Amino acid sequence: MVSMQPIGIYKPGAEEEKSETARMSSFVGAIAIGDLVKTTLGPKGMDKILQSGNKNNTIQVTNDGATILKAIGVDNPAAKILVDISKVQDDEVGDGTTSVTVLACELLKEAEHLIAQRLHPQTIVSGWRKAVTEARRALEESAKDNGANPDKFREDLMNIARTTLSSKILTANKDHFANLAVDAVLRLKGHGDLQAIQVIKILGGSLLDSTLDEGFLLEKKIGVNQPKRVENAKILIANTSMDADKIKVFGSRVRVDAISKIAELELAEKEKMKDKVGKIIKHGCNVFINRQLIYNYPEQLFADAGVMAIEHADFEGVERLALVTGGEIVSTFDNPELVKLGHCDLIEEVIIGEDKLIKFSGVALGEACTIVLRGATQQILDEAERSLHDALCVLAQTVKETRTVYGGGCSEMLMANAVSELAMKTPGKEALAMEGFARALRMLPTIIADNAGYDSSQLVTELRAAHKEGRNTTGLDMNRGEIADVTVLGITESYQVKRQVLISAAEAAEMILRVDDIIKAAPRQRAPDHGH
């Protein structure tokens, strides 16, 4: 009797899903995520509105896969893996976040069919691994390297930037922004540290008014009565308190027995500040930038000495300034000879839109620059920044790894055909998995065409045939809705990004596929919030 009843070994609330159910649940979850971002893929992809749940109901309009996935809360474990993978893609290479999710999802769709044909998941996995190796080989073979030739390389970069931007909001002005991005990245001279590129968003104007400023812009104000324009500036960058300089010895406090003594102490404090300002000025600087506040008294002292003082430059600003002007961040002022001052040719206040900014031009390290974005609404600005960031990341990656591949579905088709070819030569069940892999790869151009409203079945089969005939550079032309030579169209993508998409997607799909059992612990009981 008792032994006939099912025995619950889990805590109440915990669940277990076994083999078929578990697999179904992960497939459904992953495919749902894929379908969600699918429509944003490609140059004619659509945007999503993300409305946050907090009181302000702030709205984001975006077509960046990682941003969308970050914003939606998912509960399905397999879906979480996909979200994770897109985040990693964003961190590592900055672009291709949608592609990686969509490819992983397409792979899982194929896996679902294969499992229905009673293939063991491990067989599928081993078939996929072979397929990935083959696809990587094909991709590597097709990659071009123009790193040695600066003119051609710049052309490559321009193409990559245009390709990346074409799927974003900036597509209308993509030439303008591609120029901006390439200029900015080339100024870095190969070290790829995006910190030196600053993006400032100012509401108003149109996207076309966005400019690249050679130099550095700081969104701060210059102190009252101080020079608004300094030529040949010597900059002292500091991180020190310029209010009343407190004594830091533990446990000290002021204890006096008469009012007059307080006055004396106050004077001593003031004197200390004056000493400090005196020491700072002794460094021979004519611009003083502090991370912390500068109180009225020292500000006035600086004004008297004719030194421009800028207070409350945030931490990032100070570090970036130190980076671009070549100065060091100073906190003590006793040894002027040891301190390296930053230099720049001209500091002036400029007005962009309605905002006053401080512009540093002719900085010592010519690597830094600032991109000023203009746009009609905050949402446009935000999306423009995200798009530009993606483009900058990809360009920075390309500067490091100079190989490029063709976009517009060309590389996908190339890889798919290589994998199909291998599948035909492989005896055994793994071949089925490889064919599935090739089909999943072909889905990417299909989705791109679908999103643009063209007849995808027609186009993709035409594309496949063209590749089979040996026209290896054929891709989709989404402006005219036909297949065309991508070398002419100039649709180029970074090899690094493409490869990462392939590997990450296969890895994620494999991980989900290998699961045959989902065990959910009982959700933690949360103490009810005391309403605020």
Add this chain to the structure above:
Amino acid sequence: MSMGSLAFDEFGRPFLILKDQDKKSRLHGIEAHKSHIMAAKTVASTLRTSLGPKGLDKMMVSSDGEVTISNDGATILSMMDVDHQIAKLMVQLSKSQDDEIGDGTTGVVVMAGALLEQAEQLLDRGIHPIRIADGYEMAAQVAIGHLDKICDQFPLDQSHRERLIETAMTTLGSKIVNRCHRQFAEIAVDAVLSVADLERKDVDFELIKMEGKVGGKLEDTMLVKGVVIDKDMSHPQMPKRIKDAKIAILTCPFEPPKPKTKHKLDVTSVDDYKKLRVYETEKFDEMVKQVKDTGANLVICQWGFDDEANHLLLQRQLPAVRWVGGPEIELIAIATGGRIVPRFQELTTDKLGKAGIVRELTFGTTKDRMLVIEECHNSRAVTIFIRAGNRMIIEEAKRSLHDALCVVRNLVKDHRIVYGGGAAEIAMSLAVSQEAEKISTLEQYAMRAFADALDSVPLALAENSGQAPIQTVAEIKSRQVTEKNPRLGIDCMNKGSNDMREQHVIETLSSKRAQIMLAVQLTKMILKIDDIRSSSENMF
């Protein structure tokens, strides 16, 4: 629910013996046994599909919604939210195998489940549980005795690195990292060999640290012969690379001293104020000077620095790292041969740690930085630095590497091995069933059952690899007898050979022995329970 035998008084009321008796449920006798066996079987059947190189993974969602994917038995069980008491015992069983040996955590649970399943049938035939337990014990002795007979020697010195790697590869074969199988095996072996004390046959796991960082590929995983800490230089303009570093390891902050006793410092006049000001600047100066005087060119500090101190350090060209955690400080101290110094006054030249090179690592487009201390004075501390697509893979790689490290360590400790792939189990099963014929009592049945239970491991292996389980196992069994070759096992990877020596599928004798012992002990314990009382009402 039956409340056991109760006596009733003349009004039909039961005599109450236990407190709140009517609220407690009770199971006893054969029902209790069956219920326990059911629970144990449920746990074992969950793990069964994870056994072997082709085993599948399990996805666990924690109570906070975090997702873990693993096929490590101990990990799966520890994250299962089990409530049933017998299931909890199974969880502990795999944990103790994990603590003791570090590998074979799935196998031990599958084995225990199979033993209990066999016991159920014997119970149905009316054999007393204690007799079954005794029979199992006798069988276990025979099995282990036979293991000693078939075990092989595995001589160990530095030149046998290759064979160690092959063993590590077996362990990693079933994990998700088997894409860079060889590389991970090499990392595990090199890590253990560099910290192993071959004379004392001891491996200190404290010296092996695993750090993971999201991003990159699994192939980028590397073994750093030194220490990796997740920190960067305290000032962005300090040098990113220091050669021949002499490291001062401090556990005191760069701040004016704070006496522990409660005190007050009264500023009563302008003079006092000025003196205090001078004192403060002097103090900072003095601290930096004290460090500089010892010849140190890198400061590792457990606490923070004052902004002024930070800048002074930069100015005096003394790179520094702040907020380094306690365990990391200790690791650095061990690795560099330095002493942890709690006060500036006590800092001397001979207390400094030495390292060949200290450099900062940067990753991808994110601003993350890490500090690597290499070519340490005492090179025994190593760090395995894992890169992978996402956090889940990193965690899984960590667990897999841990298993591989344990196996290599066990080989260093004890160099006797047996062959895996179910070969040892089949050999034991044959020996036990042969021995069973010689027993004239009831235990004979228990021993045969034990032999059948041993078969369950190769059966599960064959099943998971997509082969016909019964046919494969029967074939190998007969081949082991006719060819007198205890090395034959299941060919999980379809390599075309059943000789496990050719496939380098080996396991340590100690691991296999512990598996059998632990499984039998647990089974005996469960069989001895015949009464269970629980106070919760909705237990069953």
